[in-house]
Amino acid sequence: MGKFENRKAIVLGGTSGIGLATAEMLRDGGAEVIAGSRHECAIDGIDCVQIDVLDRAALGALFAKHSGFDYLVNAATGGPRAIGPFLEMDLDGFQNSFAKLWGYVNSVRLGVPQMSPDGAVVLFSGYPARKYRPGTLAIGSVGGSVEAFIHLVANEISPVRINGVCPGLIDTPMSTLEGDARREYYEKGTRGHLIPRPGTAEECAAGAIFLLENEFVTGTIIDIDGGAIVT
Ligand SMILES: NC(=O)c1ccc[n+]([C@@H]2O[C@H](COP(=O)([O-])OP(=O)(O)OC[C@H]3O[C@@H](n4cnc5c(N)ncnc54)[C@H](OP(=O)(O)O)[C@@H]3O)[C@@H](O)[C@H]2O)c1
Numbered sequence: 001m002g003k004f005e006n007r008k009a010i011v012l013g014g015t016s017g018i019g020l021a022t023a024e025m026l027r028d029g030g031a032e033v034i035a036g037s038r039h040e041c042a043i044d045g046i047d048c049v050q051i052d053v054l055d056r057a058a059l060g061a062l063f064a065k066h067s068g069f070d071y072l073v074n075a076a077t078g079g080p081r082a083i084g085p086f087l088e089m090d091l092d093g094f095q096n097s098f099a100k101l102w103g104y105v106n107s108v109r110l111g112v113p114q115m116s117p118d119g120a121v122v123l124f125s126g127y128p129a130r131k132y133r134p135g136t137l138a139i140g141s142v143g144g145s146v147e148a149f150i151h152l153v154a155n156e157i158s159p160v161r162i163n164g165v166c167p168g169l170i171d172t173p174m175s176t177l178e179g180d181a182r183r184e185y186y187e188k189g190t191r192g193h194l195i196p197r198p199g200t201a202e203e204c205a206a207g208a209i210f211l212l213e214n215e216f217v218t219g220t221i222i223d224i225d226g227g228a229i230v231t
Contacts, residue, residue: 002030017172168225194227
């Protein structure tokens with residue numbers, strides 16, 4: 001019997017990268033999994049739904065339909081994020097980068113009241129929240145907000161637990177680069193890290209699975225970053 005037998009999980013942003021890997025691990029552990037994202041998709045053994053995490057009415061309806069569900073994972077990036085030097089940054093782009101936070105907040109606010117009391121939530125921040133990287137002021141500010149939200153809201157949604165994974169540089173479809181350009185991007189981006197390579201979606205998803213499973217963990221963040229933050 002799988003460790004997630006008789007459990008139901010909703011994984012938003014569950015059709016690509018880290019979210020997809022998490023959805024597949026939950027499925028392989030025996031959970032009933034619903035994966036949501038904006039584009040149509042099909043994944044073996046997973047119920048895929050088209051949903052935008054910024055659409056509160058649609059999110060509310062999804063959670064109501066699956067009332068009593070156990071796990072909420074939200075890995076949705078929300079939309080385009082602004083990258084580049086802060087003093088040259090388009091301010092609308094900076095502001096729009098917070099779509100990720102709004103998607104996370106929407107899902108916790110609307111999802112938790114429909115969850116089982118022994119349920120658990122996992123969100124994703126990102127290492128620019130606590131480690132300066134040129135060009136990532138917007139992303140880092142969003143990640144920092146996600147981490148603050150997790151620490152604080154844990155008090156108000158207990159006994160439902162909430163935790164975060166803080167990924168380092170992870171090789172996922174988030175980067176659209178190909179071939180040599182992709183290799184160079186990850187090589188350059190991880191050169192100074194203690195483990196000088198990008199992480200895999202599965203390595204990151206394993207952190208989410210730990211946080212869902214371990215019933216003595218709430219309000220915290222685990223770094224899965226190849227030592228990026230401590231260098
Ligand atoms: N990869 C990294 O290096 C890295 C580093 C630090 C932090 N993170 C964080 O880790 C999380 C997962 O990243 P990833 O690399 O796995 O990204 P990814 O491969 O680009 O996947 C993002 C997923 O989110 C969905 N999505 C985006 N906007 C959405 C919206 N408005 N509504 C619903 N679904 C939406 C996408 O599907 P649709 O486009 O079909 O909607 C896709 O399924 C994100 O929070 C990201 O910021 C990643």
